[in-house]
Amino acid sequence: xxxxxxxxxxxxxxxxxxxxxASLTVIFLxxxxxxxxxxxxxxxxxxxxxxxxxxxxxxxxxxxSFGALTNIYGTVVTTFLSLAFAIPVxxxxxxxxxxxxxxxxxxxxxxxxxxxxxxxxxxxxxxGLFTLSPIMSTYVEPFLxxxxxxxxxxxxxxxxxxxxxxxxxxxxxxxxxxxxxxxSISRDSFNLTPSVVKESAYAIGATQWEVVKxxxxxxxxxxxxxxxxLSLGRALGExxxxxxxxxxxxxxxxxxxxxxxxxxxxxxxxxxEADNDVYLSSLFYLALVLFVMSFITLAIAKFFLLKAERxxxx
Amino acid sequence: MxxxxxxxxxxxxxxxxxxxxxxxxxxxxxxxxxxxxxxGIKALNPSLFLNDPSPPGTEGGGLRNAFIGQMLIxxxxxxxxxxxxxxxxxxxxxxxxxxxxxxxxxxxxxIMVSVPSIVIGTFIYAALVIPIGHFNGWAGAVALSVxxxxxxxxxxxxMLSLVSWTVREAAFALGAPYYKVITQVVYRxxxxxxxxxxxxxxxxxxxxxAPLLFTSFNNSFFSWDMNRPMASLTVTIFQYAMxxxxxxxxxxxxxxxxxxxxxxxxxxxxxxxxxxxxx
Numbered sequence: 001x002x003x004x005x006x007x008x009x010x011x012x013x014x015x016x017x018x019x020x021x022a023s024l025t026v027i028f029l030x031x032x033x034x035x036x037x038x039x040x041x042x043x044x045x046x047x048x049x050x051x052x053x054x055x056x057x058x059x060x061x062x063x064x065s066f067g068a069l070t071n072i073y074g075t076v077v078t079t080f081l082s083l084a085f086a087i088p089v090x091x092x093x094x095x096x097x098x099x100x101x102x103x104x105x106x107x108x109x110x111x112x113x114x115x116x117x118x119x120x121x122x123x124x125x126x127x128g129l130f131t132l133s134p135i136m137s138t139y140v141e142p143f144l145x146x147x148x149x150x151x152x153x154x155x156x157x158x159x160x161x162x163x164x165x166x167x168x169x170x171x172x173x174x175x176x177x178x179x180x181x182x183x184s185i186s187r188d189s190f191n192l193t194p195s196v197v198k199e200s201a202y203a204i205g206a207t208q209w210e211v212v213k214x215x216x217x218x219x220x221x222x223x224x225x226x227x228x229x230l231s232l233g234r235a236l237g238e239x240x241x242x243x244x245x246x247x248x249x250x251x252x253x254x255x256x257x258x259x260x261x262x263x264x265x266x267x268x269x270x271x272x273e274a275d276n277d278v279y280l281s282s283l284f285y286l287a288l289v290l291f292v293m294s295f296i297t298l299a300i301a302k303f304f305l306l307k308a309e310r311x312x313x314x
Numbered sequence: 315m316x317x318x319x320x321x322x323x324x325x326x327x328x329x330x331x332x333x334x335x336x337x338x339x340x341x342x343x344x345x346x347x348x349x350x351x352x353x354g355i356k357a358l359n360p361s362l363f364l365n366d367p368s369p370p371g372t373e374g375g376g377l378r379n380a381f382i383g384q385m386l387i388x389x390x391x392x393x394x395x396x397x398x399x400x401x402x403x404x405x406x407x408x409x410x411x412x413x414x415x416x417x418x419x420x421x422x423x424x425i426m427v428s429v430p431s432i433v434i435g436t437f438i439y440a441a442l443v444i445p446i447g448h449f450n451g452w453a454g455a456v457a458l459s460v461x462x463x464x465x466x467x468x469x470x471x472x473m474l475s476l477v478s479w480t481v482r483e484a485a486f487a488l489g490a491p492y493y494k495v496i497t498q499v500v501y502r503x504x505x506x507x508x509x510x511x512x513x514x515x516x517x518x519x520x521x522x523x524a525p526l527l528f529t530s531f532n533n534s535f536f537s538w539d540m541n542r543p544m545a546s547l548t549v550t551i552f553q554y555a556m557x558x559x560x561x562x563x564x565x566x567x568x569x570x571x572x573x574x575x576x577x578x579x580x581x582x583x584x585x586x587x588x589x590x591x592x593x
Contacts, residue, residue, distance in 0.1 A: 009491045009492075009493075011491065011493050012491050012492050012493045015492075015493040015496075016405070016409045016492075016493075018401060019401045019402065019404045019405035019408070019409060020405050020409065020410070022397075022398045022399075022400075022401035022402035022404075022405060022467075023401070023402035023403070023405040023406055023410070023416075023419050023467065024402075024419070025398055025402060025463060026402065026419050026422050026423045026426060026463065026464055026467065027419065027422060029426065029460060029463070030422060030426065032437065032441070033429075033433065033434070033437045036437050036440045036441060037433075037436070037437065037440075040436075040440045088335065089335045089338055089339065090335075091332075091335075092331060092332035092333075092334070092335020092336065092338075093332070093335050093336045093339050095329075095332040095335075096332045096333055096335065096336035097336065100329055100332060100333060101336070109336055109339075109340065111582075111585065112339065112340055112343050113339060114581065114585065115343060115347075115578055115581065115582075116339065116342065116343045116346075118517060118577055118578060118581040119346065119347075119521075119574060119577070119578070120520075120521020120522070120523070120548070120573065120574070120577060121521070121523070121524075122521065122523045122548050122551055122552060122570070123346070123350060123521070123570050123573070123574055124346070125552075125555075126551060126555045126566060126567075126570055127346050127349055127350065129555060129556075130353075130555070130563070130567075131345075131349050176342050176346075179339060179342070180339075183339065207321055207322060207324075207325040208325055208329060209324065209325030209326075209328040209329055210321065210325065212328075213328070230428065233428050234428055236430065237428070237429065237430020237431070237432065237433065238430075239430070239431070239432045239523070239524040240523045240524055240548075240552065243552070244555065244556065264430060264432050264524070267432050267435075267436065268432060268524060268527055271435075271436065271439070271527070271528050272527065272528045272531065283436070284436060284440070287432070287433050287436040287437075290430055290432075290433055291429065291430070291433045294428070294429060294430050294433075295425060295429065298424075298425045298428050298429070299425060302421055302424055302425060306421070
C-alpha cells in the first residue's frame with residue numbers, strides 16, 4: 001500500500017500539513033506536560049533533590065518541608081490491593097463470558113461490563129462514601145478484625161478502629177472500577193484463541209476447565225498480562241474514586257483500617273489551597289512523579305499488548 | 315474416587331467460581347446503579363434545574379449554574395478536541411499510513427488515553443490558569459479536550475483503516491486527488507464509526523472531575539462567561555458530597571443521577587450504532 005498522492009496538488013499539500021500538525025499535537029502535549037511539570041517543580045527539585053524527596057516521609061506545609069514517600073506508599077498499596085481483589089474476579093468474568101455462558105447471556109453480560117466501565121469515577125467515589133463505607137465500618141471491618149484477632153502478623157493489618165474511611169475501603173472501590181478494564185481485555189485475548197486448538201484439546205478428552213487452564217490461558221497470557229498492567233496504570237492515576245474514602249493522612253501505616261494519602265488524593269485536596277511557592281512546587285513535583293510512574297507502566301503494558309497482537313496476527 | 319471423577323469435580327469447582335465472579339460483577343453494577351437511581355430519583359425536582367444554589371446550610375436552591383457550566387465546558391471541549399482528533403487520525407491512517415512516525419504517534423496516543431487525568435489538570439493549571447491569573451472555564455474545556463484528542467484520534471485511525479484500500483484505488487482511478495478521496499470517499503465510509511467514537515469520547519470526558527478541580531474550579535453563581543470560574547456538575551458533586559449538609563448530599567445524588575443517565579445513554583447509543591452498522 002504505497003502512498004501515491006500527488007504532492008504537487010496544493011490543496012493536498014495544505015490538507016496533509018494540517019492533518020500532520022493535528023496528529024503531532026499528541027507529541028507536543030506529552031513534551032508540554034513534561035516541560036511544564038519539570039519547570040514548575042524546579043523550585044522543589046532544587047530544595048529537596050530527587051532521592052531525598054522520594055524517600056522522605058515528611059509532609060509539612062507549615063514548615064515547608066515536603067517528601068513524597070507517604071503519597072507513593074498510599075498509591076502503591078491501594079493499587080496493588082485493588083489489583084489483588086480485581087484480577088481473580090476479572091479473569092473469572094472473562095472465562096465465564098468466553099467459555100461457559102450460553103449464547104443469550106454473552107451479550108447482556110458484555111454490555112453490563114461496558115456499562116460498569118462507563119460509570120464516571122466520581123459516582124464510584126460518592127457511592128463509596130455514602131453506601132460502601134458504612135457497610136465496611138459496621139459489618140466487614142469488625143468481622144475481619146474478629147477473625148484475624150488471634151493470628152500473629154495478620155492482625156497487624158487490621159488494627160485500629162473501623163471507620164470505613166481507610167485503605168481497605170478505597171482499594172475495594174478501586175477494584176470494582178478496574179474489574180471491567182481487566183475483564184474486557186482478557187475476554188478479547190481469550191477470544192483470539194483459535195477454535196481449532198481448543199477443539200483438538202476437547203477431542204483428546206479434556207474437560208472444559210482443562211481447556212481453559214491448559215490451552216486458552218497459556219495461549220493468551222501475553223494479552224492478559226498486558227491488560228493487567230494497563231489496569232495497574234489506570235489504578236495508579238485514579239483520583240475521584242479514592243478521594244472520598246481515603247482520608248488525607250500523610251502517614252505510613254501498617255493497618256489497612258487507617259486513613260492514608262495517594263499522590264492523586266493529595267493533589268485533589270491540596271492543589272487549589274497551596275498558599276506558598278514551595279508548597280505548590282512540591283505538588284507539581286508529586287504530579288511529575290505520578291506522570292513518570294504511570295507513563296512507564298502504560299508503556300510496559302502497551303509493549304506487551306503490541307507483542308501479543310503481533311503473535312496472534314501471525 | 316477415579317481420576318475422571320476428580321477431573322470433573324475440579325472442573326466443576328473452577329467453572330462455578332468463574333460463574334460466581336460474573337455474578338459478582340453484575341451485582342456491583344446493579345448495586346451502584348440501583349443506589350444512584352433510588353437516591354437520585356428521590357432528590358430530583360424541577361427547582362434543581364431552574365434555580366441557582368442557595369447559600370450553604372439553607373434548604374432549597376438548585377444546580378442550574380452547574381448544569382449550564384457542565385454543558386458549556388463539555389461543548390467547548392468537544393469543539394476543540396474533535397477536529398484535532400479526527401484530523402490527526404486522518405494523518406495516521408492516510409498520509410502517514412504504515413510509516414514509523416504514524417506507529418509512534420499511535421502508541422503515544424494510546425498511552426495518553428490512560429494518563430492520569432489529574433496530571434492533565436495540573437498541566438493546564440500551569441499553562442492556562444497561572445498566566446491568566448484566575449480559574450476560568452476555558453482552562454476546564456482545554457483540559458477535557460486534552461483527554462479527548464487521543465481518544466478521538468485513535469478511533470478515527472482505526473475506523474479509517476477499516477475502509478478497504480480498493481475503495482480508495484477506485485477513487486484514485488477516476489483521477490481524484492488524495493484530499494478528495496479522503497473527504498468524499500473514505501470519510502463517508504467511516505462516518506458511523508467516527509461518530510460513535512466521538513459519542514463515546516464525550517461520554518468519557520463528561521464524567522471527568524479531576525482535571526476540572528483546578529482549571530474551571532467552581533462558581534456558586536450562574537454564569538455564561540468562560541473567562542471566569544465556572545461550575546460543573548462533577549466538581550459540584552465532589553464539593554456537595556464532602557460537605558456537611560443533608561440538603562447538599564441530596565442534590566449531589568440528584569446530580570450524580572443525571573450525569574450517570576446521560577453517560578450511560580451515550581454509551582448504549584454508541585454500542586447500538588456499532589452493532590447496527592458492523593454486524
